[in-house]
Amino acid sequence: MSDLLRLLIAPLVWLAAFSAVYGLQGFGCATELNDVIFAGVPLMRAGLILVWVLTIATLVGILVWLERSSPILEWTSRISRITAWVAIVASVWALFPVTFASICS
Amino acid sequence: MNALKRHRLLTQIWASDPGWKRCFTTVSHTDLGRMFLAAAFFFFAVGGVLAMLIRAQLASPHAAFMGPDIYNQVFTMHGTMMMFLFAIPAFEGLAVYLLPKMLGARDLAFPRLTAYGFWCYAFGGSMMLISMLVGLAPDGGWFMYPPLTGAAASPGINTDVWLLGVTFVEISAICAAVELCVSILKFRAPGMSLDKMPIFAWYALVTALMILTGFPPLILGSILLELERAFGLPFFDTALGGDSLLWQHLFWLFGHPEVYIIFLPAAGLISTIIPVMSRTPLLAYGWVVASIVALAFLSFGLWVHHMFATGIPHMGVAFFSAASTLVAVPTAVQVFAWIGTMWQGRPQLHMPMLYILGFFATFVIGGLTGVMLAIVPFDWQAHDTAFVTAHLHYVLFGGFVFPVLAGLYYYAPLVTGRRRFFRIGEYAFALVFIGFHGTFLAMHWVGLLGQRRRIYTYDADMGWGVINLISSVGSFVLAIGLAMVLLDLALNAYVAIRGKRNPWRAGTLEWSMMLPPSTYNFPSLPRVTSREPLIETPDLPTRLARGVGYLAVPRDNRREMLTVSTTRAEPESLVIYPGNTALPMCMAAVTGSFFLSLLFKVYWFTPFAVIGVIALAWRWVWGLGSRTDEADQNIGFGETVPHATQTNRSQGWWGSAFLMIADATLFGSLIFGYAFLWTIAPNWPPPQWLAFTLWEPLIGVAAAGLAFFAARQSPGCIRQETCKTEGTTRRWFPWRLSPQLALVGLSTLAVIFVNLLWRAPSPTEHAYGAVLCVISAYGLFHVLLAILMLVFFIFRIRHGFISTRRRAEVEIVRLWIDYAVLIGLVSLMLILSPVLFT
Numbered sequence: 050m051s052d053l054l055r056l057l058i059a060p061l062v063w064l065a066a067f068s069a070v071y072g073l074q075g076f077g078c079a080t081e082l083n084d085v086i087f088a089g090v091p092l093m094r095a096g097l098i099l100v101w102v103l104t105i106a107t108l109v110g111i112l113v114w115l116e117r118s119s120p121i122l123e124w125t126s127r128i129s130r131i132t133a134w135v136a137i138v139a140s141v142w143a144l145f146p147v148t149f150a151s152i153c154s
Numbered sequence: 155m156n157a158l159k160r161h162r163l164l165t166q167i168w169a170s171d172p173g174w175k176r177c178f179t180t181v182s183h184t185d186l187g188r189m190f191l192a193a194a195f196f197f198f199a200v201g202g203v204l205a206m207l208i209r210a211q212l213a214s215p216h217a218a219f220m221g222p223d224i225y226n227q228v229f230t231m232h233g234t235m236m237m238f239l240f241a242i243p244a245f246e247g248l249a250v251y252l253l254p255k256m257l258g259a260r261d262l263a264f265p266r267l268t269a270y271g272f273w274c275y276a277f278g279g280s281m282m283l284i285s286m287l288v289g290l291a292p293d294g295g296w297f298m299y300p301p302l303t304g305a306a307a308s309p310g311i312n313t314d315v316w317l318l319g320v321t322f323v324e325i326s327a328i329c330a331a332v333e334l335c336v337s338i339l340k341f342r343a344p345g346m347s348l349d350k351m352p353i354f355a356w357y358a359l360v361t362a363l364m365i366l367t368g369f370p371p372l373i374l375g376s377i378l379l380e381l382e383r384a385f386g387l388p389f390f391d392t393a394l395g396g397d398s399l400l401w402q403h404l405f406w407l408f409g410h411p412e413v414y415i416i417f418l419p420a421a422g423l424i425s426t427i428i429p430v431m432s433r434t435p436l437l438a439y440g441w442v443v444a445s446i447v448a449l450a451f452l453s454f455g456l457w458v459h460h461m462f463a464t465g466i467p468h469m470g471v472a473f474f475s476a477a478s479t480l481v482a483v484p485t486a487v488q489v490f491a492w493i494g495t496m497w498q499g500r501p502q503l504h505m506p507m508l509y510i511l512g513f514f515a516t517f518v519i520g521g522l523t524g525v526m527l528a529i530v531p532f533d534w535q536a537h538d539t540a541f542v543t544a545h546l547h548y549v550l551f552g553g554f555v556f557p558v559l560a561g562l563y564y565y566a567p568l569v570t571g572r573r574r575f576f577r578i579g580e581y582a583f584a585l586v587f588i589g590f591h592g593t594f595l596a597m598h599w600v601g602l603l604g605q606r607r608r609i610y611t612y613d614a615d616m617g618w619g620v621i622n623l624i625s626s627v628g629s630f631v632l633a634i635g636l637a638m639v640l641l642d643l644a645l646n647a648y649v650a651i652r653g654k655r656n657p658w659r660a661g662t663l664e665w666s667m668m669l670p671p672s673t674y675n676f677p678s679l680p681r682v683t684s685r686e687p688l689i690e691t692p693d694l695p696t697r698l699a700r701g702v703g704y705l706a707v708p709r710d711n712r713r714e715m716l717t718v719s720t721t722r723a724e725p726e727s728l729v730i731y732p733g734n735t736a737l738p739m740c741m742a743a744v745t746g747s748f749f750l751s752l753l754f755k756v757y758w759f760t761p762f763a764v765i766g767v768i769a770l771a772w773r774w775v776w777g778l779g780s781r782t783d784e785a786d787q788n789i790g791f792g793e794t795v796p797h798a799t800q801t802n803r804s805q806g807w808w809g810s811a812f813l814m815i816a817d818a819t820l821f822g823s824l825i826f827g828y829a830f831l832w833t834i835a836p837n838w839p840p841p842q843w844l845a846f847t848l849w850e851p852l853i854g855v856a857a858a859g860l861a862f863f864a865a866r867q868s869p870g871c872i873r874q875e876t877c878k879t880e881g882t883t884r885r886w887f888p889w890r891l892s893p894q895l896a897l898v899g900l901s902t903l904a905v906i907f908v909n910l911l912w913r914a915p916s917p918t919e920h921a922y923g924a925v926l927c928v929i930s931a932y933g934l935f936h937v938l939l940a941i942l943m944l945v946f947f948i949f950r951i952r953h954g955f956i957s958t959r960r961r962a963e964v965e966i967v968r969l970w971i972d973y974a975v976l977i978g979l980v981s982l983m984l985i986l987s988p989v990l991f992t
């Protein structure tokens with residue numbers, strides 16, 4: 050079962066992060082957090098970018114862990130590295146609008 | 155024992171009841187798979203007739219063939235039948251029929267659950283079909299958007315038929331998903347490690363996991379909308395703190411993964427058939443598995459692309475637009491793997507390949523129009539037009555029906571044992587292909603000209619008449635083609651000559667059987683050492699018949715099967731299956747009476763239906779297990795394994811764990827709904843908050859802790875053999891005490907939830923009160939379920955079903971208590987903690 054979980058762990062992190070970023074954006078707009086500027090930086094966008102970067106960092110960490118740890122089957126190690134790369138690319142691509150898109154309009 | 159004697163003995167043990175009783179009492183996956191497929195294609199035929207009616211109505215401007223009321227019912231039922239009563243059950247039927255044969259097993263993990271799922275589907279589908287015959291069919295469109303489907307705009311029971319009927323049918327999908335997950339992971343032939351599984355099993359596993367996580371949001375949405383319609387709880391009523399957009403979120407959280415739930419099994423058939431037809435192994439097996447996993451996850455990040463026109467902020471739209479374009483990549487990986495496989499091999503143009511080529515042409519067009527719709531400006535232009543309807547059909551007909559027809563032709567020799575003789579199929583394919591593209595290419599065109607979907611008529615001066623006529627003629631050609639396919643299959647099934655074993659010279663285990671397959675599948679279970687055992691060991695069928703395999707000697711008239719370790723598939727335990735019984739059908743009928751009591755608002759009957767389900771469930775489980783310890787059993791090759799009841803992780807534990815994934819997803823969807831209403835819906839805050847009291851969280855946590863730790867006592871004692879040997883008092887003390895202590899803890903939690911239900915703000919005055927009511931009821935339901943299991947467990951101890959060796963039930967009950975405690979605590983937190991911040 051642990052081998053199966055290795056295949057799923059990185060995409061699960063992507064899914065959680067994707068949902069979290071979307072939820073955070075919705076929450077920020079509903080609470081007017083979008084208007085808060087702290088030290089000249091729009092707090093909402095900074096928070097979203099921070100979550101985005103943390104997501105990518107976490108996924109890179111998972112990829113490194115997958116490279117180093119040994120599963121029961123070598124085959125699952127290879128496939129889990131592919132799914133980890135998928136999660137990294139998906140995070141970069143699907144969440145990069147946090148850097149430029151208008152948040153609440 | 156010679157092969158003939160083994161065959162006779164196994165046939166006697168595994169046979170279904172003879173005569174008319176067979177279809178009511180069978181628990182055989184072969185019978186039930188065929189019944190699922192027959193019912194699914196029956197509904198496909200009915201859905202097809204409805205499509206003909208739609209096209210007849212739209213063939214000319216101002217047609218008077220149907221009035222708008224009937225038309226609304228017809229297109230709603232067409233979509234509902236194709237989605238819920240054909241596509242998903244057809245997958246279930248295929249998987250139920252094929253997987254044990256592919257995996258080298260004698261049946262699925264829970265044969266009676268398969269039967270229960272089938273009967274829920276049959277009764278639920280019949281309920282919806284009858285509603286149509288009496289003119290009470292749903293008429294709000296297959297995605298049932300409120301406020302159109304609210305009580306004010308849609309009085310009568312039409313919408314309730316959809317909400318309750320679809321939920322009833324979805325029980326079948328959840329049962330099948332649990333069944334398939336456990337079967338694929340634990341019921342394989344020894345040696346069939348994850349990297350040696352047939353590719354279809356990977357597709358089925360991922361699809362089943364997607365059903366467990368994709369269907370619960372819709373089940374929740376249906377429950378909430380039914381509660382609003384029946385009892386006035388305003389989840390979707392904007393004036394009272396609800397929001398109709400919540401329905402769209404819940405529906406499409408299900409609806410978009412649903413597209414891939416439909417596509418993936420069909421892709422599994424393609425990945426199975428192309429290598430056989432091309433005489434070469436599947437290219438890039440590992441990449442295909444990775445792309446299936448990737449596709450499944452990405453498909454859960456697309457749901458808002460159905461809501462681009464609802465005024466969502468640009469950033470949210472951009473997330474989902476980006477994810478929607480991304481999903482094309484793993485799909486393309488599979489398409490290139492299939493093309494590469496054909497390139498690598500020597501493709502032969504048999505009937506299945508014709509449909510696969512038809513799939514390529516159709517699905518690629520559907521995929522490309524999908525990418526077009528993922529681009530927001532285009533989507534705004536094409537939204538709610540016939541272009542979207544055409545795209546949907548290219549994806550679903552191209553991505554599901556073509557491959558399934560290929561699969562039917564591919565597996566017809568296995569199911570019927572006959573060789574194809576009549577050659578109507580080639581002509582039928584030509585009609586299907588031409589008819590389909592004639593219908594839906596034209597529909598793209600008329601959609602781009604502005605024709606909206608679901609309109610029942612249009613003016614002649616719109617310029618859509620000729621295109622619609624072409625589309626309608628195409629649809630009738632398509633219908634004739636499909637009728638000829640059925641005729642071809644039926645003729646070849648009943649009239650053609652007997653075929654030989656493995657006619658396609660395939661390498662997977664299902665082709666090692668005699669044709670048609672025997673009731674027990676394999677006379678002995680193979681030890682698998684490659685992905686294509688029949689290519690590696692061509693004489694495998696003879697060896698298995700001679701008994702060179704596991705479980706070669708039938709024992710004690712019992713239906714035996716092995717469970718294996720998840721990754722390497724090493725034998726772990728021996729499972730004894732239950733025999734033929736009408737219990738699943740009876741339980742489905744009583745479950746149906748529960749839904750009917752809600753539909754016709756005969757609420758006094760509902761508790762009786764619930765009691766009936768509990769009583770039958772009790773009877774169901776009571777018959778399992780044993781009152782005596784058994785020694786480890788010899789399974790062949792000098793190996794011994796314990797009985798599954800004498801392990802910590804029996805198939806029941808795994809089934810419970812997978813069911814909890816679905817349940818937790820439903821709970822997660824409820825939390826999402828709460829957060830959505832709180833932050834997005836207008837007319838918040840509510841007029842009245844729940845008053846905070848300190849005793850509820852304090853006693854709740856203490857009670858949950860008591861149940862949790864008391865549940866730990868019992869298994870601990872059972873694992874320590876000392877409990878058994880140190881005398882009656884020590885032996886019984888912990889078992890009697892710990893369930894009772896757990897019972898006290900859970901009962902206290904139940905009282906707290908009842909109190910919360912009692913003192914929460916009125917659920918009909920604002921969505922806040924309604925949400926509190928549902929969360930409290932959800933927590934209460936799980937606590938009561940755990941209490942019921944504990945009571946059952948106490949009875950089982952008293953009747954001698956539990957011992958230090960027979961501990962499987964202890965672990966299952968403990969798992970459910972842990973889960974109830976977790977749900978209870980989170981529910982309490984959700985109800986009480988927001989009060990502190992208001």
